[in-house]
Amino acid sequence: MAEFKKADSMLEWFDQRLGVVNFAKVMMTEYWIPKNINFLWAMGVLLTVLFTFLLVSGIFLLMYYKPDANMAFDSVNYTIMQEVAYGWLFRHIHAVGASVVFLVIYIHMFTGIYYGSYKKGREMIWISGMLLFVLFSAEGFSGYMLPWGQMSYWAAYVITEIFGGIPVIGDELVVWIRGNFYVADSTLTRFFMLHVLLIPLAILGAIAFHFYSLRFPHVNNEEGEFFDFDEEAEKYLAGNKKESKVVPFWPVFLSKDFFVLGFFMLFFFYLVFFHYGFAMDPINFDKADGLKTPAHIYPEWYFLWSYEVLRGWFFEIAGISGKDLGLMAFGFANAIFLVLPWLDRSPMVKPANQRPYFKYWFWLMIADLMVLTEFGKLPPTGPNAWVGFGASLTFLVLFIALPFITKAEAKKVEGK
Amino acid sequence: MKEFKILAVIVALVGITYYGIEPYAHSVMHPEVAPADFSFKDLKNVDTKLTGNAANGQALVEANCLACHAIEKAGHPAIMPNADAAASYGVVPPDLSQAGRIYDKNYLANFIFDPVSAMHLQHKYTPESGKAFPMPSYNWMTPQEIMDVVAYLQSIAPKAAEGKEAHKATFEAACGRCHNMKYAGIEATTPATVIKEHMGATPPDLSQYIKSRGEHYLHSFINDPQVLLKGTSMPRVGLNEKAQEEVIAYMEEVGDSKKAERESLGVWVLLYTFVFAILAYLWKRKIWSEVH
DSSP, X not given: OOOOOOOSSHHHHXXXXXXXXXXXXXXXXXXEEESSOOGGGXXXXXXXXXXXXXXXXXXXXXXXXXXXXXTHHHIIIIIIIIISTTHHHHHHHHHHHHHHHHHHHHHHHHHHHXXXXXXXXXXXXXXXXXXXXXXXXXXXXXXXXXXXBHHHHHHHHHHHHHXXXXXXXXXXXXXXXXXXXXXXXXXXXXXXXXIIIIHHHHHXXXXXXXXXXXXXXXXXXXXXXXXXXXHHHHHHHTTOTTTOSEEEIIIIIHHHHHHHHHHHHHHHHHHHHHOOTTTSOGGGGSBOOTTOOOSOOOOOGGGHHHHHHHHTOOSOBXXXXXXXXXXXXXXXXXXXXGGHHHHOOOOOOSOGGGSTTHHHHXXXXXXXXXXXXXXXXXXXXXXXXXXXXXXXXXXXXXXXXHHHHHHHHHHHHHHO | OHHHHHHHHHHHHHHHHHHIIIIIHHHHXXXXXXXXXXXXXXXXXXXXXXXXXXXXXXXXXXXXXXXXXXXXXXXXXXXXXHHHHHHHHSSOOOOGGGHHHXXXXXXXXXXXHOHHHHHTOTTTSOGGGTOOOSSOOOTTSOHHHHHHHHHHHHHHSXXXXXXXXXXXXXXXXXXXXXXXXXGGTBOOSXXXXXXXXXXXXXXXXXXXXXXXXXXXXXHHHHHOHHHHSTTOSOOOOOBOHHHHHHHHHHHHHHHTTTHHHHHHHHHXXXXXXXXXXXXXXXXXXXXXXXXX
């Protein structure tokens, strides 16, 4: 056993036992972040804070929520919203937070794509981030069912039905997921388990992994510049703070994040108190009724683009039914972002607008996702169905074309 | 400057998307309908310009209405318990104490003349359906007699009051014979099985309708259900604007009881967050002045 001398301070006492001084250095004061960044680099901290909000408000909601088809609706809309002191506040924070967290995830994700922060050593950051996206999607979907309103029920019905399209095992798979032949109490209880235990556990693990994956390749910067972090860190520690290209995580990087966070929270709380309708669909204030289909069924806004990719294929092509084509496109759309680092064949790490071809691809993709999102909500009738098909097809073409576009770009840049 | 440009791009993209999936999509899914008409202009069977004689109206009411209707206010209690009345008529006949206060005058006069056309339920009570509305038409009365009845009902109606209790009284008189309001402990006076048989479907519980339908929808819907939900068996009940506002106010008091708390707390939280944001900005300026 190592020899312990009597500690002179509490800090020393803890340092002897837990190495807190070194730990704080590694995690905070000597964790180096590039200096050349803008407010988009604060999204990670925003997401961490939002996730904490969701976790804490979720714990409070859990104390009164009843995962039972007969009691769930009233436990949310009466007990939590009206009886429990500030229960409404926790629900509003949870519902609005769940919606806004996706807005920030998308900004975070497209920032990564725009600045090329997924390649040349940063592949694992990207993959762990996409894993988090998948987990958050599952968390959002399972949570949306819990209030047991009409949209909870019918969105769950439609989305679980999608798995029925998988060849051979489809029908059995749907029953296995629902725990019944239709969406029922058993579905609610298992989604409750997923929402409050299994998926949050996985998310916590994935967040830790995502943070860890940043340590070796380091955070990207606004110009995609590669430099020696150790060298720059030495400059900083030697007192050449202005000259150094890096800043420590604490307090320099976080001070900027807190500033961004402050203004973001103004927006967030405005939504929580005064403009929450977009996150709490009116239809969901009607209790679930398996015999009464709502006139319009649509998922939450953050799933609309992939829902529209699914729905866009409404006619048979070469003997394959529209439903199956949609399912294939849907599977493609949800998996393709994961392999983005290998679709981008150009070694250039630069903001999109400094890349001759990629910039067109990037803004086209954003425009296409916006069209998909918009038409994912509108009724799929008449010309809407064709716009949906066009946007869905464009999405596939964009991603299939990406390796060729970036390869050509690499050649053009080399040739210069 | 560059950061403001980035922010502007993000705000624009998010704003366009938001506009598309919220205001625009809602306008497509719920097109605007004709504005609510609180004078019930389509009803023209009775000349409502005639001045009614309340004393004569009282005699007419006592001779024609009391066989079915209670008028507690004038000392005429219900003849039988609600369950029996519901079983006899399909729905509990309303106590007329509040009729003069909550119903529009033109509507009330035309309702007495012909209930089914006033309620816009001609599609339900067709000759082929074999169904008849429990209250007969009093189209044999002269317009003057009908206006006498209306004048009498208005003369006995209680004065309008303010506050939640008054809103509740209006809600119960206007909606409470068919609809439950679970979150306020209100149960329809007509038993559930009977009203289902009478209406063809169980009238919904209204506890959360202020949230699921919203004030804007309710404003049109209560005024004339057929405009938004063609073919529904919910009658046009003929509330005047004031009574309808009270009904909606009550639905909000029950369905969104924390509204006042939410809005006052919201201001404080925003103020607090604003102070945090300013302090965070000042701190950031101080820290970054050393590295820039």
